[in-house]
Amino acid sequence: MEVIESHKNTTTIFPMRKIVYYVATSIDGFISGPNGDISTFVGEGSGLTKYQADLKEYDTVIMGKNTYEFGYQFGLKPGQRAYQHMTHYIFSNQLMLENPDPKVHVYPVELEKILEIKNGSGTDIYLCGGGEFAGWLLDNDLVDVLKVKLNPIVLGEGTRLFGHSQKRLKLELLDSEQFENGLQIITYSIIKPGK
């Protein structure tokens, strides 16, 4: 799909922004253990450096309420940006932020705003989490790329990659890289229905 935008008397054709779910997983498909426990995930090394560098490519991040509030454990104050160079869209029907940063926006969990962001201009969109929000997007065929930081761990229980979604998908493997501490970053394009 393409969007045509008129700008300064020229017409530019650019592809719709992709939603990229870039997330750490265990081998058994969990993005965290019970109660958000991520203590056994790889926390340092060349793979994390690569991930941090990749994040610089995104000017926009979308996430659910739990993921945003998860940042509070690491010093984030309500209303602040989690990623300084990104515009934040937090999708929640409950979250209320007083005097948020001008680049932090809260919207109800509805497709309209997601589609507006996706159809707008800018870089690809970083989907930060969590599992339930990603599953909801997936159920609506709105996730384009899956980048898993595959950790050399098994968790056995916790929050699943796509929450409670039961959607079945085929993907195209685009890239797989190995890093320190047994971490791999594997990139897939999600094949949309009918393609």
Add this chain to the structure above:
Amino acid sequence: MEVIESHKNTTTIFPMRKIVYYVATSIDGFISGPNGDISTFVGEGSGLTKYQADLKEYDTVIMGKNTYEFGYQFGLKPGQRAYQHMTHYIFSNQLMLENPDPKVHVYPVELEKILEIKNGSGTDIYLCGGGEFAGWLLDNDLVDVLKVKLNPIVLGEGTRLFGHSQKRLKLELLDSEQFENGLQIITYSIIKPGK
């Protein structure tokens, strides 16, 4: 751990046989969809050729009842070997086989026989599945190596890699290879408690 065996007046020291869980998984950690559906797993190409070649290295296979009976869908007759060159040990408290092949044995799901096989002589042991049997072995610290055929699919539901086990593990990444059709074969050594 090592085992010392006296044989023809010489003493040979050899390492205990490893149990190698070599299994196809989805990105979200399932080894099959609902009702054993494996229709979206990669069914051909260089990765499967590699897997078939690797199986030649094992003289012994262990599995649960469901995994053995799963072969019936593909023409296996009750009592036959699923892998011609391997001795089969099927662990089940229910399965009854009439006049099985001399290389097909059924034992109750108890540790004693597993340990006897593991402490015996022979190649490493191919753990064929299924998830619940693998989870039971894992809970007893008896799985040594995990080789996942990581398929470019998401299943959303089905049989989990280690069934209902909730054991947490750290693993060491030993090898990761890419093959046709987006399949990867990733080999991990399971780090045992206290190591």
